[in-house]
Amino acid sequence: MTLFDERIPELVRRMKDGELSPVELAEEAIRRIEDVDTRVGSFLERNDALLQSAEQLLDKRNRGEALGALYGLPAGIKDNIAVKGMKLTCASRMLADYRPLDDAVVIERLRAEDALFVGKLNLDEFAMGSSTETSAFQKTRNPWNPETVPGGSSGGSAAAVAAREVVFALGTDSGGSVRQPASFTGIVGFKPTYGRIPRTGVVAFASSFDTVGVLAKTVDDAAYVYDQLHGYDERDTTSLPRDAEATFATLGQDVRGLRAAVPEEWLENIDPEVKARIEEALGVMEGLGIGVDVVRLPHLSYAEAAYTILASAEAASNLARFDGVRYGFRPEGIADIDELYTRARSAGFGWEVKRRLMLGTFALSAGRYEDFYLKAQKVRTRIREDLARVFADYDLIVGPTAPTPAFHFKERLDDPLKMYQNDRFTVPANLAGLPAISVPAGFSGSGLPIGLQIMGDATDDARVLQVAYAFQEATLHHVRRPAL
């Protein structure tokens, strides 16, 4: 039991009451990183000023000033989110030395609530991947088994929370990048409705999919942090223009009488141990008074293909900005401007990024646009319609977060289709912009965590958290932690 096993609201209360100081928590983070991070590899950069910031927070309390909701909590930030003064690499050689001039909106909000920033966390390059193996800089290992991946693309964020190096972490989820690593590392990963959390200051990968999410050890911790992050910001015109609704206070609300749908194909072609844990989880949900039915969504099996085209096309457009002129990597000995563009991009991007830029450019090119890009956009509509039909009769869609537990390094790296298949249960929520969470649902025989995914209709973020919380409180899966 470490300090970081304690729930967030209790830690904040103890610090506000003076029983515990932000300096002690900062020291705990440093100690923990020094103990375990050579084996985990979550951090790309650590904040040298952490202790100093913690002392400033202590002074703030001593002066009798008002203290924020996240007072003194050491947080880790996925390295595609801008924190002023720190690097913003996206785990890419292209941005190896880039330091942004501004905080992302989410960082401003965490800062305003007195959170501490422990450092920047590893990811798949530009968030493209499902194992954090496409990072140009380092490997992150799963704290439950160092031979397996932590999932991705927010693998550093998930591993840091699971290894108790931070109290919570921010990640991003465009096709499952918060939920799948949470599932692989036995923690909670919450992706809210698209637009709930402003994206300004988050490096764009696939703009109609990109969503900031929270990784924490429990649902209540995730809800508590999420409440400090959501709400409109005028700098992101795709953020939702509605009043922020607090979710944490609604946890514990009765979930009896709700109805959950399980897509038939989510129980097919999956690891038998995942299937067993999910069936047990569905039994727990029934025990909570939630009606569970298996349903058929005719277009769901096309989700992955549609996502692959659309996310790659949006990436090809977004990453056109990396030209070696205004910022980022520039090679030596360049003769002319065309050579600058191509050499900067060829040496700056890794293979997975190139593969997606190629596919995206292909899908958008003259003569192929209608058959690929436009077709995928129409299939996206079909999938949204399927989901809307289900939500007319049901409150939730539930099933596994990923078809398998964490896999071994290199197992899928050279097989893009096998790697993309990891996302097949998580991409539907991104295609339709829906809120979804991964919550611990038990373990495989070899001790690897397995996650239950709970998805809600658009803007039903609070309900998703309420049901996940009820499930968590009815089970003990979230209590186990990796030995390390």
Place this chain on the structure above:
Amino acid sequence: MIAVTEDMVREIAQAAAITLTPEETAHMLRDMQEIVQFVERLKAVDTEGVQPTIHPVALVLAMRDDVPAQGHPREALLALAPDAEGGYFRVPSVLGE
């Protein structure tokens, strides 16, 4: 069925401003053939009369007041560039000799 060819890979790479070595071209050809074959399954979906989804959530046009604001000073932005001179980004020859 669309057959991805080596010429097609070269053409796409040029459009994406990426250079590939001959070895990489062969590797990319294999990967793209595999991925394109996979995504072609979308052809089986009847999308007659279906509107494309461009954005997942219905958005309203957000207006804001036109208030002048101070951005970052030019020097701070130029300091992020790989090369700058006299208040401008510096790039190699654009028009050639």
